[in-house]
Each structure stands twice: as C-alpha cells, then as structure tokens.
Amino acid sequence: MTDPDASTLASADDALFRPVRTGNAFEETVERLLQAIRLGVAGPGERLPAERDLATRLNISRVTLREAIRALQEAGYVESKRGRYGGTFVNETLPAAKPVGRQGPPVDIEDVLTMRRVLEVGAAEAAAARPLTDTDRVHLRNQLAESRTDDLSEYRRKDSRLHLAIAEVAASPALTSAVADVRVRLNELLDAIPLLHTNIDHSAAQHAAIVDRILAGDTAGARDAMAEHLDGTASLLRGFLS
Template identity: 50%
Template sequence: MSDTPPAADPGELVEVRRAVYRPLRRGNALEDAVARLVQTIRLGVVAPGESLPPERELAASFGVSRDTVREAIRELADTGYLLPRRGRYGGTFVADPLPQPKAAPEVSPEELDDVLGLRRVLECGAVRAAAARSLDASTRADLWARHEAALPAGPEAYRRLDTLLHLAIAEAAGIPSLVALVAENRAEVNTWLDTFPLMPRNIQHSGEQHERIIAAILAGRVDVAEAAMRDHLAGSEALLRGFLV
C-alpha cells in the first residue's frame, strides 16, 4: 500500500494501563487484587520476564494497602505466575514461561455466547469509533506498528501482540471507559484461547485481517472497518466453539 504509514515502535497503551491499574472494589480487596494482576498478565500489559510496577505504586493505583498487594503477589508466586526477586535489581517479575493450563475449562454454550456477544459489541463499536475520529500522527503510527509487530511473531509471542493490537484499537476510539470493558472481556477470552494451540495458517490469516482493519481505520472508512472486524472476530469464535463446546 503506497499510503501505508511508516513503521514505528509501539508506544505505551496509556488508557489500557489505567484500566488495569484502577481502584479495586471494596469488600474483596485480596481476591480483586489477584484477579487484576492476572488480568495484566493475560492481556500482555506486562510480558513474561518483565517486572510489575513497584508494590507502593500498585497499592496507590488499586486503592489498597501494600500488605494486600504483597499478599496478592505471594498468592500468584505460589501458583507460578510471578517471581519476586530481592536485591539491587529486584522486583516482582512475570514468570517466563507462564504456567500452562492443564485442561480446557468447562464452558457452557450460554456462557460462550454471552462473552463473545459482548466482545462483538465492544470491539465493533471500538473500531467504528476509531475510524470515525481524526487520529493524530502518533496514534496512526502506533496502530500500524502494532500490526507489523505481530506479523512475524511465532506462537509464543503472537497472542500477546494480538491482544495489544486490539487494545490499541480500543484506545484509539477515544473512550476511556470502553478500554476498561474491552480489557476485561479480552482477558476472559484469552483464558480460553490459551488452552489450545495457535496454528501458523491462523496467524497468517489473522495478520491479513488486521491489515484490512487498520487500513480502514486510518482511511476513515467506518463501515469497512466494522465489517473487517466482524469477519476477524468470527474466525476466533469458530475456533473457540470448536475447541470448547
């Protein structure tokens, strides 16, 4: 494409980080802290081998005590998701590799319909809103760069890069509350996607669909962008139904 924006290093997803590091609900602080930290891992906001923000920052973001954050980290360290390290270069690191699910979860058709139906509403709405906006140069370059970063990725890295691309589209919509909803929904979908292997042909096809989606957003073609996203989501829905139901 002659009008393809130049590649750029993907920038930080500010609204995504705000979404996962927002205050917790009152009443179940420990459980909610554990769930939110798992969400950051499932979404790839913090990649395997990378460190979480310091405990004091997490406590301030979640609106809980450092003891609660420390206990949540201890719970996830016990299950193999996090690795606390002491010393000058210490911190809390995401395990690399992450623990792999032993078996696919039991999912009812009704639960699958609910989660995937919400996904269609959220992500198709996000892509329409993004395509309808006048995006600045940084956002345009970031969208294309995230697409290009996912193209050569193998099965080990693709899921994370694919997730970050979808979250970047939600952020480009310019509706902060939408980013939080897409992040929560995607984290749930990822727990299912992670239970079956990625196939090279599927990765290639997804990359082709991503290109159509991003190109339509950048061209401001709202209906084309939504149609491309619907096609893309339908492919992963077919796989989920085939493997889980």
C-alpha cells in the first residue's frame, strides 16, 4: 500500500526541484532551495538530495549548485557536513525573517515586482529607442562604473542610481518619478535579504549588457536584458521572503 504522505512529499519534491531556467540559474536555484526549506520538503535537520542528483534534477552545473548552497550556508539556512554520512543539512533553527515595510503598510512583494517589471523593462526599451545625446551616454557609463562598487554598504544606493539613470535617459520625467517610487518600495524588500556575492557579480554582468544594448539602440535586446535581470532579483525576493 502506498503511503499517502510519501506520495505528497514526492510530488512536492518533484515540483520544487524541477529544471531551472538558464538566465538566472544561481538566483533561481537559491529560490528553489529556500522554497523547499520553507515548505518543509526539506525540514530542520534533514539532508538535501545528494549534490549530483540535485544538480541533475535542477539541470544546473554543480558549480552553480555549490554557489547557491554556499550562499544559503552564509545566510544561516543550511550547513555542510563531511564524511560517510555527510551532505548538506537544513539547520535546526532557521533565521528569523527581517521586518519589511516598517514605516508604513506591509509591502506586497508581487505588487512591487509587477510594477517594477512594467516600468523598468519599458524604461530600458524607451531609452534604447531614443537618439541619446553624448551627455546621456556619459551619464549611463558613469553610473554603470559606479555600480561596480566593492563597498557593500554602498551597493544598494549605487545599484538604485544606475536603474534611475536608465529611466532618466528615456527622457520621461513621469517615468523617472514612477521608477523612483517603486525603487523605494523595492529597497525595503532588498534590505530584508542578505547581499550575495554571486548575485552581485551576476548583476554586474547583466547591468553591463543592459547598458550596452541601450547604447547600441537595440530596443528588443535592452528590453529582454532588463527583463532577465529583474527576474533574477524577483527569484531571490520570493525565495527569502515569500
């Protein structure tokens, strides 16, 4: 006779550990592992599937999987044990969720992410569609360079400044104002999750791709590059906060 609880676990396990998309493999892997932990598919003290099996099921490299596990280890969600009975285990006590939206109504994650996607994907496309001035081009390049900071205490601010610069060169004050408003709400969410070095490196490469496509006047490329970048951030937010 089949154990109904085992069947439920197997189906949830299969759903959470399905193949990830390639564009934001690290971020989506972190999201999947956090979902498995938060939903109890991998409960406190339990071991995650073996690295080789998990990498195959998620359709990612073992390097990407190890980076994701390392990020969760640093954030206090898992620990790695060596030896015959070793592996990656969920910590018995998980980190307490940080408060979000302390100075006002609770921040709705999906509302913020939807508004951000509509505004910022559109801003990247609009910026690429314009005949940019030399001043616009210098402004974008300068903000891109500034965003590559090694000072983590400055990272959120400089990241925000680059995204605002993209809206600014789209030459719509109303759009820039809307992007600024949603960025304030977004940063409340971002401040509640850890800064992950692998994600910062990945974001830097994506930022460069977005700016390159805007400067080249590639509207479709700018739109797609921004959408992929935002999807990575959304995966981390959903993983840590949902």
